[in-house]
Amino acid sequence: MFKCEGFRRRRKAERPAEILDAAFAAFADRGYAATRLEDVAARAGVTKGTIYLYFPTKEKLFEDMVRSHSAGLLSEADAFLAGAEGTSADRLRTLLHFLYTRCVEDRCGREILRFMVAEGKLFPQLVAENYRDFVMPMLAMVNALVDQGVAAGQFRADLPRETVRIVIAPTFFLSVIRLIFGDAPPVDEEAYVEAHINMALAGLLAKPA
Amino acid sequence: MFKCEGFRRRRKAERPAEILDAAFAAFADRGYAATRLEDVAARAGVTKGTIYLYFPTKEKLFEDMVRSHSAGLLSEADAFLAGAEGTSADRLRTLLHFLYTRCVEDRCGREILRFMVAEGKLFPQLVAENYRDFVMPMLAMVNALVDQGVAAGQFRADLPRETVRIVIAPTFFLSVIRLIFGDAPPVDEEAYVEAHINMALAGLLAKPA
């Protein structure tokens, strides 16, 4: 038997997401330990008691927040790359562009990285989950792209293992820079991205015969 | 009139360093907010009251700890690079080797990065200091190396700006990986370093005529 839809019911359905969003903002701002649940509550426009109607503890709230904010990134990457056409070099450019916009530019992607670095020790399960569900498939995706490039004769055949991680490392570096320096990082981002693509292709492309 | 040297005097001289070391271990383990001064005291083999004989507040203790643990890194790098001989490529290898051993392998270097990412917002002055005293001179050093390589005709002349940051980015990436995953990171480090040097040189070296 379904209850009638109404205002209270709608609130109840929306509360968890509202609280999770508030939690993201609060935890990102001050870190797990220093964030008070009353801060989270205030941001969500409720009081502390309400949070406990939907989340049993502060820890669980944090974990659910990270999960809800990292889900979806991967499928997005998949879709983004599936639509990419052209040479292997073109597809690599597309991928790096995606990483820069979605994982560096976008605050959510960055802050997830901060949570991993800053709070990972307290939430080892969350770290493992994130690696399994996001990092590994992402690396596999890049690996596949590189393998295709090699198979097509466009990329060098003698690439050392781990080359893929080297290729994407600069995106993480810029993320870290922005985590540390906020939105006014001491880096010329446009030139940085250009230098990155330049160097990645120099390392990957097969020498013209 | 100088007092006689004695046991008590010696302790007093050594206490600050002992407390700073204990603080490093404690803060690195649990983060700034979650670390209790009694943890620090216990690690140093004293009680909380003693800490306050040498440091006015928890914040100041943290700041002094970071300063004491990041000082020296730069002069070390300077010395390391000054002793490097050979081609520009050789000198670059030497530099990357230094970064990997001193800033990635060594726990101290890594944890400083964690402090910047995790606690930087609370200690903006510390961030600025670290950038000014360590990151900037370090970048200048690498820049000088690259410029020499270009001048000597060993490196390409048309390198985009920010290339230097791209070159050292993979060392930071590995640091982050180890901060997140501890001492058993899901990376083949030897292959990683090889791939890094390989790609850096591919991007930098002038094409043989």
Add this chain to the structure above:
DNA sequence: TATTACTGACTGACCGGAAAGTCAATATAA
């Protein structure tokens, strides 16, 4: 050398405020 007086590094009990988590009371939609 033996005794005594003194110093100061160190202690640990204590305070006040803050924050996680609880629950009886309230308010409001139906």
Add this chain to the structure above:
DNA sequence: TTATATTGACTTTCCGGTCAGTCAGTAATA
């Protein structure tokens, strides 16, 4: 009137910071 989403005061625990007291180690005296 009933059901329930929400509140906010309350309890408990914890921790940064304080300070009066302790006692090992040193110097002065006999």
